[in-house]
Amino acid sequence: MQQKELTEQESLKLITEMIGKTQSHFHESGASTILWGTVISFCALVSFAQSFWNFSIGFDIWILTLVAVAPQIWIGIKEGRSRVVKTYQDSHIDTIWTVYVISIFAMLVYANVVAYTSVKLLAGDGLEIFSKNISTGEIKPYRIFPPSFSSVMMVLYAFPTLATGLITKYKPLIAGAFICYTCFVVSLFTSFTYDMLLSAIATICCWLIPGLMLRNKYLKQKKEKDV
Amino acid sequence: MFKDLDPILHSQLRLAVISLLIGVKEAEFTFLKEKTNATAGNLSVQIQKLKDAGYIDVIKKFKDNYPQTICKITTKGIKAFEEYVKNLQGYLGKNK
Numbered sequence: 001m002q003q004k005e006l007t008e009q010e011s012l013k014l015i016t017e018m019i020g021k022t023q024s025h026f027h028e029s030g031a032s033t034i035l036w037g038t039v040i041s042f043c044a045l046v047s048f049a050q051s052f053w054n055f056s057i058g059f060d061i062w063i064l065t066l067v068a069v070a071p072q073i074w075i076g077i078k079e080g081r082s083r084v085v086k087t088y089q090d091s092h093i094d095t096i097w098t099v100y101v102i103s104i105f106a107m108l109v110y111a112n113v114v115a116y117t118s119v120k121l122l123a124g125d126g127l128e129i130f131s132k133n134i135s136t137g138e139i140k141p142y143r144i145f146p147p148s149f150s151s152v153m154m155v156l157y158a159f160p161t162l163a164t165g166l167i168t169k170y171k172p173l174i175a176g177a178f179i180c181y182t183c184f185v186v187s188l189f190t191s192f193t194y195d196m197l198l199s200a201i202a203t204i205c206c207w208l209i210p211g212l213m214l215r216n217k218y219l220k221q222k223k224e225k226d227v
Numbered sequence: 228m229f230k231d232l233d234p235i236l237h238s239q240l241r242l243a244v245i246s247l248l249i250g251v252k253e254a255e256f257t258f259l260k261e262k263t264n265a266t267a268g269n270l271s272v273q274i275q276k277l278k279d280a281g282y283i284d285v286i287k288k289f290k291d292n293y294p295q296t297i298c299k300i301t302t303k304g305i306k307a308f309e310e311y312v313k314n315l316q317g318y319l320g321k322n323k
Binding site: 006009010011012015018021022023081084085086088090091 | 246291
């Protein structure tokens with residue numbers, strides 16, 4: 001492009017062309033979506049297997065979610081460095097996912113703290129909750145934990161996914177979020193074991209599959225650019 | 228009566244840069260160069276003119292030991308662009 005005077009028609013054409021170029025710029029690699037879709041669905045499937053076949057692997061599989069933070073930071077830094085343009089849309093999506101991470105962390109703190117403080121508060125009033133096995137008659141202290149907590153987590157998984165899908169108009173994310181909401185509704189009527197299976201289905205549909213599709217699109221676009 | 232078109236914006240490369248920046252929060256020099264197909268030297272000169280007019284902010288940083296130039300449109304630049312488009316529409320309406 002040279003430095004030259006323009007006619008009014010040429011100016012308008014140029015403005016339209018340049019604005020179109022920013023809108024068609026696509027850089028989402030799908031790496032984070034694949035990472036979290038894989039980690040959460042794997043953890044949920046292992047939890048389901050342990051509960052369904054009644055065995056233990058000896059440690060809490062959900063620790064993997066903490067381990068996955070390290071590659072996520074690496075992906076974030078790498079993508080931040082390779083990003084040559086930041087659109088308002090990118091900025092809004094980043095904000096949504098930041099709020100999501102804070103909310104997930106807050107929910108995990110809630111689930112663990114509320115269980116502990118409930119026992120303490122009841123004890124302060126001189127109360128303790130017990131559960132009774134109807135068939136054996138065995139009575140033991142009841143461990144308070146927010147009921148069907150994984151259902152609440154599924155709502156949280158769906159929220160940023162649907163928001164991102166609607167902002168970017170990316171249908172696999174929208175469809176994934178609706179499957180996630182469906183899994184949430186079903187999980188209200190199922191036990192912990194099947195809640196874990198539903199969590200795995202939800203995260204595979206709302207993150208892993210759209211992530212793989214985004215990755216495919218990204219690599220195809222990169223290949224075309226390199227040719 | 229039609230106003231004169233802003234001479235800072237009424238040139239091909241500067242208008243292209245402003246049109247790219249109006250739709251994004253910020254963009255690197257390399258992005259602007261790729262989308263405008265301009266030479267680095269020419270683009271640098273035009274970016275400096277837009278900066279001097281107060282239409283864009285230019286932030287210079289280092290990324291992996293290489294200099295990185297980030298451009299952002301300013302509020303003054305947005306107003307100038309909107310005014311330019313408004314005047315342009317006036318001219319196009321007159322020529323119909």
